[in-house]
Amino acid sequence: MSTTEPVEDRAAVLAGVGGWVPPHVVTNDDLSAHLDTSDEWIRTRTGIRTRHRVSPGMATSDLAVEAGRRALDSSGDDRAGAVVLATTTPDRICPATAPDVAARLGLAGVPAFxxxxxxxxxxxxxxxxxxxxxxxxxxxxxxxxxDAFTTIVDPTDRSTAVIFADGAGAVVLRAGRPEEPGALGPVVLGTDGTLSHLIRVPAGGSRQRSLAPTHAPGEQFFQMEGRDTFRHAVDRMATASRQAVAAAGWSMGGVDRLAAHQANARILHAVADRLGIPAEHQLSNIAEVGNTGAASIPLLLAQSAADGGLEAGHRTLLTAFGGGLAWGATTLTWPKLSAG
Amino acid sequence: MFTALRDILVGPFKVDPEKVTPEATLEQLGLDSLSVVELSLILEKDLGVSVTDDELLQTPTIGAMAELIGERGAPV
Incomplete structure (x- = not known):
């Protein structure tokens, strides 16, 4: 491992992007067949028309490998010195899923977590x-x-089953200079663990395992307090976005594209409204893919780069919110890339 | 205040104007619980009124809701 540049002059620069969703499409009508809901109800309350679901036996690593390969292809170089996998639905509790993914991408030996x-x-x-x-x-x-989010969602819970979905997105970051297009701006991150109960899967971890070998019905599934989550999502994403834009030396009016976590169309609308970002500057794919958890933003970036919604030179604001509670935002000027 | 609230319900929430009466309930207007959070956010941004979604949900009718918003200092 050589470091030819002083550390302080280094920036992480976006060099490749790719996304993948499993082929199985679930429509609102499919869900209405076994849930007390309808296509009209789901569309008007979530903005989602379709979502993708893993087929039996498919795991998060399978999604990650597909997206990772596409991002490497997009970067024009199939090598990487480290693999980081963001997920809520690892293939199993132990060990981490990233080493599997790295190995399947021909990267066995690199740090991966x-x-x-x-x-x-x-x-x-x-x-x-x-x-x-x-x-x-x-x-x-x-x-x-x-994330293979559908594997932790209760299929009988109307409030979450219509929203959460499966997919993967990936980026390659390379060492570069802060002034280059694609250089990652200051990253704003935060959490509030006093509200960890708002979004959770109660069973499966050490607390439940040390108490009893079995869990109460439903506790293995993802649970979310909708109203509180909505309010905090809007507050936190709007605040983090303002902080990230200010830290980058930008103004909100100078943001060309908002790539927010595709949580729910109504949250996206409320965040953009607070920030004063017009509809034509908001990237969105929630109608087709739903809420794909940690995959949401990179999948959105990959699809937007591919369909022309995101072009080289666009000053792009990224923001996300979720369980933890955890939130974040950052900026980058979109570089010239081939879409993966 | 009722007029300002009606304008918000008819505008951003696309509720049928004929349904927005002081006696109407949120359910009758077809609004779900997340709508109340959205309403709370809009009231804060557009009217500078701070009312939580919990407080809004406790009002039995649109008329009572308008009264609460008015008490919090919104322009009539």
Whole structure:
């Protein structure tokens, strides 16, 4: 491992992007067949029309490998000195999923680990990847956000089953200069553990395991307090966005694209409204893919880069919020890339 | 205050104007619990009124809700 540049001059620069969703599509009508809901109800209350679901036996690592390969292809170089996987749905409790993913991408031997920050995982992963580059641990980092969220959602819970979905997105970050297009701006991160109960899967961890070998019905599933989550999501994403934009020396009016965690169309609308970012500057794919957890932002970036919604030179604001509670935001000027 | 609240319900929330009466309940207007959070955010941003979604949910009718918002200092 060589470090030819002084650490303080280094920036993490976006070099590749890719996304992947499993082929199985679930429509609102499919869900209405076994839930007390309808296509109209889901569309008007969440903005979601379809979402993708893993097929039986498919795991988060399978999604991550597909997206990771596409991001590496997009970067024009299949090497990476580290692999970071942001996920809420690892293949199993132990060990981490990232080493499997790295090995399947031909990267066995590199440092690889998971980051757990629920729907803000990609933002935490960006800061982590930038740190690996700044400290000289790696010259190039493959950061993947992947979630098989449907595997932890209660299929009979109307409030979450219609929203959460499966997918993966990935970026390659390389060592570069702060003034380059694609250089990651200051990253704003925060948490509030006094509100960890708002978004959780109660069973499966050490607390439940030390109490009893079995768990109460439903506790293995993802639970979310909708109203409180909505309010905090809007507050935290708007505040973190303002902080990140200010730290970058930008103004909110100078933001060309907002890439917010695709939580729910109504949250996205409320955040953009607070920030004064017009609809034509908001990237969105929630109608087609739903809320894909840690995959949400990189999948959105990959799809937007591919469909022309995101072009080189766009000053782009990223923000996310999720369980923890955890939130974050950062900025970058979109570089010239081939979409993965 | 009722007029200002009606304008918000008819505008951003796309509620049928004929349904917005002082006696109407949120349920009758087809608004779900997240709508109350959205309403709270709009009241804060557009009218500078701080009313929580919990407080709004406790009002039995749109008329009572308008009264609460008015008490918090919103322009009539």
């Amino acid at each position: 998971d980051v757990s920050a629920v729907c803000t995982g990609f933002l935490y992963g960006l800061a982590t990847a930038a740190g690996l580059i700044a400290t000289g641990v790696a010259e190039r980092v493959l950061l993947i956000g992947a």
